[in-house]
Amino acid sequence: MVEPIPISVVAIGPDEESLVLEVLRSGRLAQGPRVEELERRFAAAHDVEHAVAVNNGTTALVAALQALGVGPGDEVVTSPFTFVATLNAVLESGATARFADVTDDFCLDVACAQALVGERTRVLLPVHLYGLPADMPRFEELARQRGLAVVEDAAQAHGARVDGRAVGSFGVGCFSFYATKNVMCGEGGMVTTRDADVADRLRLLRNHGMRAPYRYELPGHNYRLTDLQAAIALPQLGRLATINDARRANAAHLTEGLRTVPGLRLPSVPAGRDHVFHQYTVRVTADAAVDRDGLVAALADRGIGAGVYYPGLVHDHPCYRDHPRVVADETPVAAQMAAEVVSLPVHPQLSRADLDRIVEAVTEVLR
Numbered sequence: 501m502v503e504p505i506p507i508s509v510v511a512i513g514p515d516e517e518s519l520v521l522e523v524l525r526s527g528r529l530a531q532g533p534r535v536e537e538l539e540r541r542f543a544a545a546h547d548v549e550h551a552v553a554v555n556n557g558t559t560a561l562v563a564a565l566q567a568l569g570v571g572p573g574d575e576v577v578t579s580p581f582t583f584v585a586t587l588n589a590v591l592e593s594g595a596t597a598r599f600a601d602v603t604d605d606f607c608l609d610v611a612c613a614q615a616l617v618g619e620r621t622r623v624l625l626p627v628h629l630y631g632l633p634a635d636m637p638r639f640e641e642l643a644r645q646r647g648l649a650v651v652e653d654a655a656q657a658h659g660a661r662v663d664g665r666a667v668g669s670f671g672v673g674c675f676s677f678y679a680t681k682n683v684m685c686g687e688g689g690m691v692t693t694r695d696a697d698v699a700d701r702l703r704l705l706r707n708h709g710m711r712a713p714y715r716y717e718l719p720g721h722n723y724r725l726t727d728l729q730a731a732i733a734l735p736q737l738g739r740l741a742t743i744n745d746a747r748r749a750n751a752a753h754l755t756e757g758l759r760t761v762p763g764l765r766l767p768s769v770p771a772g773r774d775h776v777f778h779q780y781t782v783r784v785t786a787d788a789a790v791d792r793d794g795l796v797a798a799l800a801d802r803g804i805g806a807g808v809y810y811p812g813l814v815h816d817h818p819c820y821r822d823h824p825r826v827v828a829d830e831t832p833v834a835a836q837m838a839a840e841v842v843s844l845p846v847h848p849q850l851s852r853a854d855l856d857r858i859v860e861a862v863t864e865v866l867r
């Protein structure tokens with residue numbers, strides 16, 4: 501029996517262990533100085549003045565929309581090819597979700613988004629899917645022209661850049677520290693912004709709208725992260741460049757090995773965009789020897805954990821079909837992606853031998 505190769509691995513080391521122990525012994529387990537340190541360092545790493553830690557990536561998105569004053573009657577244009585949190589956050593804010601198609605880089609198509617912008621549109625919400633930033637300079641320009649806000653779903657894209665600028669610095673950036681993400685602490689999130697007023701509202705929303713002890717300025721929530729969680733995320737943030745470099749190197753190795761396999765389309769990185777390969781996602785095309793689900797099953801037989809992110813459009817479920825604030829716009833490219841994508845392991849814990857085994861297995865199934 502060969503060792504299985506999982507799609508993701510939780511990798512924490514002695515730095516996380518000692519910092520967690522330090523927090524445990526400090527007696528300050530809730531939000532405190534470690535959260536503050538994480539915010540400061542996260543902001544610096546993402547070219548922004550403000551970072552506000554929250555308890556997960558979904559609440560990061562909700563808080564961002566709330567801080568921008570988005571609510572009932574407003575429309576948010578986003579991607580139909582994303583994790584369900586993106587959609588749920590829009591619905592939680594009270595706004596209506598509209599879906600623009602994606603391009604073959606898996607990210608939101610600027611022209612399609614532009615076509616959906618109307619009277620009610622308040623926010624453009626591109627998703628940096630798999631760690632590849634969306635075309636942010638063009639979204640920024642569209643938002644400027646039409647007076648819209650930009651919220652970036654950067655849950656999968658810590659440290660990714662476009663033309664040298666970090667994701668999360670183009671609009672209000674929403675990050676996740678869920679256990680499988682490039683920086684993680686089990687559960688956690690971060691919101692980034694250059695706007696001091698937005699940052700101020702985020703801090704209020706996070707803590708029951710409280711400005712000073714028992715002085716409430718708005719109806720808020722408890723979105724707080726804990727120092728225990730920050731102690732897990734901090735050492736990883738320090739290693740982020742190394743983590744992303746390892747992912748990029750693994751992706752390059754896979755691309756080199758899989759280049760000539762028939763029926764496979766490999767991820768390409770548009771000029772100026774810096775991919776951090778949260779996932780290495782290929783497309784199994786119609787002329788392949790087996791279809792996508794056949795490849796996933798064959799890889800599972802060989803002990804390789806391939807993942808399908810995501811098997812359908814985000815709104816294509818019974819609970820959204822008749823939802824009054826979900827508008828199922830036509831998105832044929834995204835629908836095709838959902839039928840064709842499969843993600844192969846690319847995480848930093850893979851050895852050269854693991855990568856070669858993945859290449860050999862995919863090649864064997866598709867030749």
Ligand SMILES: *Cc1c(COP(=O)(O)O)cnc(C)c1O
Binds near residue numbers: 558
């Ligand atoms: C993980 C993820 C989220 C949500 O983050 P959580 O921390 O799990 O709440 C949102 N959007 C995308 C694209 C994600 O991958």
